[in-house]
Amino acid sequence: MQISGAQMVIEALIAEGVDTVFGYPGGAIMNVYDEIYKQDNFQHILTRHEQAAVHAAEGYSKVSGKVGVALITSGPGFTNAVTGLADAYMDSIPLVVISGQVPMSLIGTDAFQEIDAVGISRSCTKHNYLVTQASDLPRILKEAFYIAASGRPGPVHVDIPKDVTAEIAEFDYSAEIDLETYKPHTKGNPRQIKKAMEAIAKAKRPVFYLGGGIINANAADEVRELVHKTGIPAVETFMARGVLSHDDDLLIGMLGMHGSYASNMAMSETDLVIGLGARFDDRVTGKLSEFAKNAGVIHVDIDPASISKLVNADYPIVGDVKNVAKEMLELSSQINSAKYKSWRETVANFAELHPLTYHEDTDRIKPQWVVERVGQLLGAGANISTDVGQHQMWTAQFYPFSRPRQFISSGGLGTMGFGFPAAMGVKAAAPDKVSINFTGDGSILMNCQELMTAVEKKLPVINIILNNNYLGMVRQWQTLFYDKRHSETDLSVQPDFVKLAEAFGGIGYRVTTKEEFDAALKDAVEKNIVAFIDVVVERLENVMPMVPAGGSLFNMMLLEKKETK
Amino acid sequence: MIEASERRVISVIVVNESSVLSRITDLFSARGYNITSLTVAPIPESKYSRLTIVTSGSVRVIEQITKQLHKLIPVLRVYEHADLVEKEMAMIKFPVSENITDINTLCEAYNGKIVNVGENVIIAMVADEPKRVENFLSIIKRYNPKEIVRSGAVALER
Numbered sequence: 001m002q003i004s005g006a007q008m009v010i011e012a013l014i015a016e017g018v019d020t021v022f023g024y025p026g027g028a029i030m031n032v033y034d035e036i037y038k039q040d041n042f043q044h045i046l047t048r049h050e051q052a053a054v055h056a057a058e059g060y061s062k063v064s065g066k067v068g069v070a071l072i073t074s075g076p077g078f079t080n081a082v083t084g085l086a087d088a089y090m091d092s093i094p095l096v097v098i099s100g101q102v103p104m105s106l107i108g109t110d111a112f113q114e115i116d117a118v119g120i121s122r123s124c125t126k127h128n129y130l131v132t133q134a135s136d137l138p139r140i141l142k143e144a145f146y147i148a149a150s151g152r153p154g155p156v157h158v159d160i161p162k163d164v165t166a167e168i169a170e171f172d173y174s175a176e177i178d179l180e181t182y183k184p185h186t187k188g189n190p191r192q193i194k195k196a197m198e199a200i201a202k203a204k205r206p207v208f209y210l211g212g213g214i215i216n217a218n219a220a221d222e223v224r225e226l227v228h229k230t231g232i233p234a235v236e237t238f239m240a241r242g243v244l245s246h247d248d249d250l251l252i253g254m255l256g257m258h259g260s261y262a263s264n265m266a267m268s269e270t271d272l273v274i275g276l277g278a279r280f281d282d283r284v285t286g287k288l289s290e291f292a293k294n295a296g297v298i299h300v301d302i303d304p305a306s307i308s309k310l311v312n313a314d315y316p317i318v319g320d321v322k323n324v325a326k327e328m329l330e331l332s333s334q335i336n337s338a339k340y341k342s343w344r345e346t347v348a349n350f351a352e353l354h355p356l357t358y359h360e361d362t363d364r365i366k367p368q369w370v371v372e373r374v375g376q377l378l379g380a381g382a383n384i385s386t387d388v389g390q391h392q393m394w395t396a397q398f399y400p401f402s403r404p405r406q407f408i409s410s411g412g413l414g415t416m417g418f419g420f421p422a423a424m425g426v427k428a429a430a431p432d433k434v435s436i437n438f439t440g441d442g443s444i445l446m447n448c449q450e451l452m453t454a455v456e457k458k459l460p461v462i463n464i465i466l467n468n469n470y471l472g473m474v475r476q477w478q479t480l481f482y483d484k485r486h487s488e489t490d491l492s493v494q495p496d497f498v499k500l501a502e503a504f505g506g507i508g509y510r511v512t513t514k515e516e517f518d519a520a521l522k523d524a525v526e527k528n529i530v531a532f533i534d535v536v537v538e539r540l541e542n543v544m545p546m547v548p549a550g551g552s553l554f555n556m557m558l559l560e561k562k563e564t565k
Numbered sequence: 566m567i568e569a570s571e572r573r574v575i576s577v578i579v580v581n582e583s584s585v586l587s588r589i590t591d592l593f594s595a596r597g598y599n600i601t602s603l604t605v606a607p608i609p610e611s612k613y614s615r616l617t618i619v620t621s622g623s624v625r626v627i628e629q630i631t632k633q634l635h636k637l638i639p640v641l642r643v644y645e646h647a648d649l650v651e652k653e654m655a656m657i658k659f660p661v662s663e664n665i666t667d668i669n670t671l672c673e674a675y676n677g678k679i680v681n682v683g684e685n686v687i688i689a690m691v692a693d694e695p696k697r698v699e700n701f702l703s704i705i706k707r708y709n710p711k712e713i714v715r716s717g718a719v720a721l722e723r
Contacts, residue, residue: 122588123595127638130584147638181580181641305632308625 001172005134006031006165009098012141014041015173018069020060020428021045022053026073027113028100031165033071045428045457048449050077052421054084055447058093059425062408063383065218067094067148068425074100075113078159079120083415085155086124090412091239092216094153096144097125103163104132117159126154134167139175146177151184152303153216184302188319188327196274196298196315197331203272203296205343206232209255212239212411213277213301219322220404223276224248226325231337233347235263237278239411242401252347253356256284257547258393261354264545264553266347267292273311275299277321280310281412290552300324354545354558356397364538365514367391367466371398373514374436374464377521382434383426385409385461387419387443390472393543395438417446423461424454434462434525441467441494444532451504454530462524462531465497468539476542480557501532511535568623572601574646574720575631577616580639581607588637589616598622598630602653602695602717613641617719619695648723653695654716655702656680659687663708675701686711 003011009032013021022045025033036044047053050072057068068088072081078099088095102111118130127147129140137160144156200206214223220243227234227250235255236243244251253260255267264286267273273292277300278284285291288310299306299313300321307316317324358368371394374382384399385408386392392409401407408426410418419437427435444465454461466472471489478486498508507529509520517535524531544559579585586605593600601619608615620630631643659668661684668689669679675698677691691701695718702713 118584119587122584122591179638182638303636305629305636309629309632 001170002168003171004031004165005131005137005160005167005169006035008134008137008171009141009160009165010035010039010041011171012138012173013069016067016145018042018067021069021071022047022056022060022425023071024050024053024073024077026077026100028074028102028162029071029077029165030100031162032098032100044071045424045453047421047453049447050080051083051417052447052450052453054081054095054097055087055415055418055421056425056428057095057097058084058088058091059385059408059422060429061093061095061425062422063405063426064429065405067096067145070095070097072097072099073113074102074117075115077113078115078117082120082124085121085157087410087413087415087418088155089124089126091212091410092153093155094148095155096141096148096158097155098158098160100165101130101159101161104161105163107161118157121157124155125157126152128157129159131158131160131164134164134169137164137169138171138173142173142175142177143179147182151182185304185318186302186320186323188300188317188324190327192315192317193324193327194331196317197328197334199272199296199298199315200230200232200274201335205270205346206272206274206340207252207266207270208232208234209267209273209275209278210234210236210240210243211276211278212237213321214240214243215404217277217302217320217322219277219320219325222322222325222329226329226332229329229332229337230335231340231344232274233266233340233344235259235266237281237284238396238409240278241396241407242404245402246400247402250344252351254396255553256281257286257549258397258543258545260351260356260397261545261556261558262347262350264547264556265350268552268554269346270295273297275301276325277301279306282310285310286547286551286553290554357559358541358544359559362538365512365517365535367468367537367541368394368398369514370464370466370517370535370537371395371438373517374521375400377518378434378436378525380406382436383408383430385419385423385426385435385437387437387439387446388414388416389440389443390476390541390543391438391440391443391466393473394466397543416443419443420447420461420463421450423463424450424457424459427459427461435460437461437463439463439465440472441465441469441491442471444497445495448500451501451506451530455505460528460530462521462533465532465534466537467494467497467534468537468541469494470539473543479542481548497532497534501530504530506530506532508532509534568625570621570623571627572619572621573627574649574651574718575618575620575634576644576646576720577618577634577640578608578613578642579616580641581612581614582639585614585639586616588639589634592633592637593620596629596633598626602715604717604719617717619718644722646720646722649720650723651694651718651720652692653698653718654690654692655698656688656690656714657702657705657710658712659689659708659710661685661687663687668705668708671701671705
């Protein structure tokens with residue numbers, strides 16, 4: 001059929017089964033928005049900032065497992081969205097971000113709201129396109145969705161000049177995708193898998209090192225089974241929280257800079273690292289030369305470039321972790337889980353020696369308590385997003401995650417302002433679950449305009465502000481490594497968060513006691529509207545334990561022991 | 566620990582489409598890799614182009630370069646050459662007052678010749694292994710070259 005480029009965008013989104021689009025209109029994308037006005041196949045959520053549109057699409061994608069879609073205009077619309085693209089790229093989140101561009105005839109003339117969008121997005125997308133004629137649109141849009149979701153997922157950016165959205169051409173979306181140059185390797189080499197299993201059978205102190213790739217590949221079930229069949233203890237990266245349930249006996253905990261003592265010691269003492277969908281990030285490994293120093297390394301990853309990038313893999317396996325885990329399961333009968341009994345005991349001793357905990361030694365609420373309390377009250381019934389900072393690490397440490405896709409946070413890029421819009425996307429994807437965003441008094445101000453979106457679109461996100469009147473994580477580093485010179489991190493002058501929420505039509509609570517917190521959370525859940533719960537917490541609390549940047553995992557700064565909790 | 570850095574020649578076959586060259590060069594600059602020379606031209610009777618990149622780095626860096634290049638969607642193949650034939654061309658402009666016979670003889674020794682003689686300048690070209698082109702360029706300094714242009718290397722696996 002002959003339709004306009006703008007209509008093609010709509011038809012393609014429908015064909016891809018998209019039910020929610022996040023976006024913000026503007027001059028160059030108006031033809032597409034005109035078509036959105038005329039359709040009712042999917043909902044459009046108007047955010048109040050393009051960055052938030054992309055973060056919301058990320059949150060939506062993380063929870064639903066589908067490709068997130070954001071629609072934005074040229075120039076500043078696009079540059080606002082760049083942070084979201086970079087965030088999705090670092091965390092391998094499948095997105096298709098469609099931007100308007102000035103007409104072809106004006107490209108390169110420094111026209112109004114013109115920017116070299118594909119030039120900018122090249123370094124923070126898996127792939128990008130500038131569409132120069134409408135007849136290319138069906139192929140490009142189809143490729144965009146395919147590339148975003150396959151292999152190592154990631155954001156794809158499609159930039160469409162305004163005249164191309166007006167141009168009429170043939171629309172046929174049925175053609176098969178034929179990308180000779182892009183064929184992700186999804187099946188692991190059977191011989192390598194066999195060798196890896198033999199290495200596991202021989203190892204005395206193996207550890208599963210579980211990464212976010214497991215969640216991307218929907219492989220949590222297979223991995224759980226593999227862990228239980230082999231009886232090998234496992235550590236999770238920040239991005240892998242929820243792959244194993246918090247109460248799983250074989251889960252040691254999170255590893256890395258703010259990982260548990262037990263996890264980091266297990267990694268330091270192991271003789272075989274079994275890395276699944278993890279990329280040996282510097283926040284995980286600490287000092288590379290000391291990381292798992294006496295261990296062999298099995299590394300399963302869909303991205304060949306991740307393998308041996310930082311840590312040399314003795315058993316490299318390129319493939320989709322779901323497929324590989326299935327094959328490993330088939331060979332798992334050769335592994336005798338009883339053999340690792342004393343190793344499991346050693347790991348349990350590490351945990352007993354320095355458990356993940358905190359001291360209740362002040363009149364003020366401890367931020368960790370808030371996270372634990374929400375876990376007790378809502379548990380698996382809530383999806384948990386975070387912004388970036390101390391609250392993020394406390395959430396990763398203390399929330400009882402029990403399922404994959406429950407925890408949504410900005411890992412690789414560490415984007416302050418991510419949490420609230422992402423939580424709206426989460427709520428849009430999973431309306432039946434409470435959407436909690438743990439945030440800080442620093443982070444929340446970076447996208448608080450989204451209160452308007454959440455109120456208007458009835459996305460009742462509960463933002464729990466762990467308010468210490470500090471840019472807490474930077475303050476912590478200044479305390480520990482800059483001789484307490486708290487340069488520009490004191491946020492004593494803050495808005496009235498209760499009034500702020502109310503000004504947008506939401507609800508605000510100021511909380512100074514535990515009883516008030518319980519009451520506020522209960523009320524916010526019941527009222528089911530967007531909320532700010534501003535919790536006054538201990539100002540000088542640090543995230544512990546901690547591996548100083550570039551330090552060795554086994555050299556952690558630990559919480560000082562006290563008799564209280 | 567500083568790993569030994571070596572000169573390497575990498576060939577990349579890419580779909581001949583707009584902005585593909587910037588994807589390649591962006592990758593090098595974004596990841597802090599070094600490009601010594603880069604040549605690119607379409608492969609006859611195909612939709613592909615071939616890039617020849619001369620770079621340097623440790624074994625680990627070179628492995629990352631080839632893997633990261635291969636991740637780019639329009640990249641069909643990446644060859645890291647071990648056994649190859651390599652050629653580079655250079656053109657040199659001399660004042661017409663220099664000894665044209667000497668220059669011609671030298672050029673012939675480096676698979677070249679004088680290609681143009683004008684009122685004021687002589688232009689010579691040589692095509693040889695990059696290392697030999699360098700030798701040639703240092704030898705002809707005595708004939709006061711006014712301008713030198715090098716093509717960058719092209720290479721084929723043996």
